[in-house]
Amino acid sequence: MIIRSSNRAVRPLTAAAFVLGALAAPALATHAAAQMSMPQPPPQIVVTGRGEVQVAPDRAQVQVGMETQAKTAAIASQENNKKQTAILAAIRALGIPAAQIQTLNYSVMPIQRYDEKTQRVVIEGYRVSNIVQVETDKIEQAGPIIDAALTNGGNRVAGLDFLVKDRAKAQETALTKAVESARRQAEVAAKAAGGQIAELLELNINEYERPQPRAVMAMAKMEMADASAPTPVSEGMATIAVSVSTRWRFTK
Template identity: 50%
Template sequence: MRLLSSMLILAVATHALGAQQPAAPTLQRVPEIAVSAVGETEVTPDRARVSIGVQTQAPTAADAASRNATLQQAVINAIMALGIPAERISTQGYNVYPEQTYDNTTRRSRITGYNVQNTVVVDVWKVEQVGAVLDAALSKGANLVSSLAFYSSQEDVARRRALQNAVARARADAEAMAAAAGGRLGELLELTSGISYAPPPRPMMEMARAAAAPAATPISEGTQTLNAQVSARWRFVPGT
C-alpha cells in the first residue's frame, strides 16, 4: 500500500513539472514584398557571321569535289583579300550526294551525277564589310548564302545596363507597393537575375535577293534589344 502511494505521488509530481514548462515559441513570418521586373537596352551590332557556300555538280563525285575545291578556295582567297584573316573563316559543312532520276522503262532509279556542297562561316568584325564579303564571294563562284547573323562586341556592357535598369524598375515598383500598404522597404533579402537576347528576325528571302543583286549588296544591321529580368524580395516595414 505504501509503495502504491509513493508511485501515485511521483506520477502527480512529474505531471506538475511538465505542466510548468513554457510552451515553444511560435515563429512569426516577417512580411515581405516580392517583385519581378524587366530592363531593356538597345545595342547596335558591330559584327556579323555569314555562312557562304559553293555547290557544284558533275558526272562523278570526284569531279564535283575537285571543281568545288577550286571554287571554294577562290572564294576564301577573295574574302581574305578584304583583310579578314584565315582564323575567322571556318568550314561549317561539307556534303556529297548523288543526283538520281527515275527510268520509266526499267522502273528503277539511276544516278545521273553528284552534288558537292562546301559551306564556310565568316566572322566579320567590321559590320560595314558584310556587303563587300558577299559580293567578293559571289563573284568567285559562291552560290549559297544560308545565314546572316549580327551581334555586338559590347554585349556584356549592354547586358549590365539592362540589369541595372531591371533592378531600378524592381525597386521602384516595390517602393510603390510598400507606400500603398502604409509602410516602407526594409533590407534586401534576395535578388536573382535571368537574361534573354532577342535579335530582330531577318527573312531568308530578303537575304537571297540581296545576294543575287548585281550592284553592291546593301546590308543594314539595325539595332537589337537586350532584355534582362530580375526577381527581388525586400523586408516590409509597417508604418507606425
Template identity: 35%
Template structure:
C-alpha cells in the same frame, strides 16, 4: 533516519520542479522563435524587374558556301573545291583573316531516281555542299564581301547575323535598370497597403539574352553590286527577381 529521508525527498521534489520549469521556459522560447520566423517570412514583397540597352553591332557573321551538282562524284567535288578556293581567296584579299573563316559543314549527298520498270532506285548524280562562316569585324564591308564571294562562285548565302563583341558593360547597365524596375514595382505594391519602408532582402539574376539581327538569303538580291546591308540595333536585356522585406 526519518528526518534525513524527508530531506532527501524534498530535495528531489525541488530538483524535479526546477527541471520542469526550465523545460517549460525552453519550450516557450522555441515557440516564440518559430512564431517570429513565420512572421518575418510573411513580411516580404517579391518583384520582377527587366532592363534593356540598345546598341549598334560591331561584328557580323555571314554564312556563305558553294553547292555543286553532277553525275560523276570526282568531278563534282573538284568543281566545288575550285570554286571554294576562289571564294576564300576573295575573302583574304578583302582583309579577312584565315582564323575568321571557319568551315561549318561539308556534305556529299547522292541523288536517286526511281525506275518504274525495274521497281528499283539508282544513283543519278551527286550534290556536294561546302558552307563557311565568316566573321566580319569591319561591318561596313559586309555588302562588299557578299558581292565578292558571289562573284567568285558562292551560290549559297544562308544568313547574316550581327552581334556585339563585348557585351559585359552593356549587360551590367541593363542589370541596374532591371533592379530599379523591380524596386519601383515593389514600392507600388507596398503603397497599396500603406507600406513605405521596404528594404532589399534577396536579389536573383533571372536571365539574360542578346537579341540578334538576322537577314535571310531569300530576301537579298546578291546579283547586284554593292549589296545594301543595314545592321540595325541590338538589344541586350537582363532580368532580376528581388525580395523586399518590411516591418
C-alpha cells in the same frame, strides 16, 4: 455498459485505447505549442524586373558558300572545291585575314528518288555543300564579302549576323535598370497594400539574354540586271537584356 446515441451502439473503450489516448495527448500538446512558438516569416513582396540596352553592333559574321550537284560524289566535290577556292581567294583579297575565315559546314549527300516501278530508292546524283564563316570588325565589309562570294561562283548565303564584341558595360547598365524596375514595382505594390517595402531579402540575377543577331539572307545574283550593284546591308541596333527576381520585406 453500452452507451447509445442516435440509435447507434458504441462499444466500451478498452483499457489499451485509454492508455494510447493518455500517451498521445501530451505529444499533441507539445506539437501544437511548438507550432505556436515558431516565428512566422514576415510579409514579403516578390517581383521580377527586366532591363535592356540598345547598342550598335561592331562585328559581322557572314556565312557564304557553294552548293554543287553531279552524277557522282567525286565530280560534285571537284566542282565545288574549284569554285570554293575562287570564293576564298576573292574574300582574302578584301584584306580579310585567314584566321577570320572558317569552314562552317561541308557535306556530301546523295540525291535520292523512290522508283514506283521497282519499289526501290534510286540515287540520281550527289549534292556537295561547302559553307564558310567570315568574321570582320568592319561592318561595312559585310556587303563586299557577300558580293565576292556571289560573283565568284557562290550560290549560297546562309546568314549575316551583326554582333557586339564587348557587352560588359551594356550588361551592367541593363542589370541596373532591371533592379530599379523590380524596386519600383515592389514599392507600387506595397503602397497599394497600405504599407511600404523594407530591406531586400533576396536578389537573383537570371542569365543574360544574348543580343539576338539580325539574320539576313541573300539571293544569288545569277544574271540579274543589277548584278553589279553592291549588296546593301544595315546592321541596326542590338538589344542586350537581363532580368532579375527579388523578394522584399513588407511593413505596415
